[in-house]
Amino acid sequence: MGAGGLNNISKDNKKAEIGFWLLPAYWGQGLMTETMPLICNYAFHTIKLHRIEGFVETENTKCKKALKKLNFKLEGTMIDCEIKNGTFISIDIYAKLNR
Secondary structure: OEEEEEEEEEOOOOEEEEEEEEOHHHOOOOHHHHHHHHHHHHHHHHOOOOEEEEEEEOOOHHHHHHHHHOOOEEEEEEEEEEEEOOEEEEEEEEEEEOO
């Protein structure tokens, strides 16, 4: 179906990046919004992180919508910061804090 988890965990800065991908056959079924709260709960309560970051291609509206549903806040956009299939793409930065 896919995978999800925490990457680039920084114990010094008490933060990590959340990563999630699904095979196209499973898109739009609510799996991301069902699974990500479990990952966030683990990050905040078990390993005591303060911040979880999500980096999303600007054109990926479905993923951005899911992050917003989970109370991740848009912090900004890195314009033309990566190359995908020979074309520059922009990445939106989202974050959720443990408050």
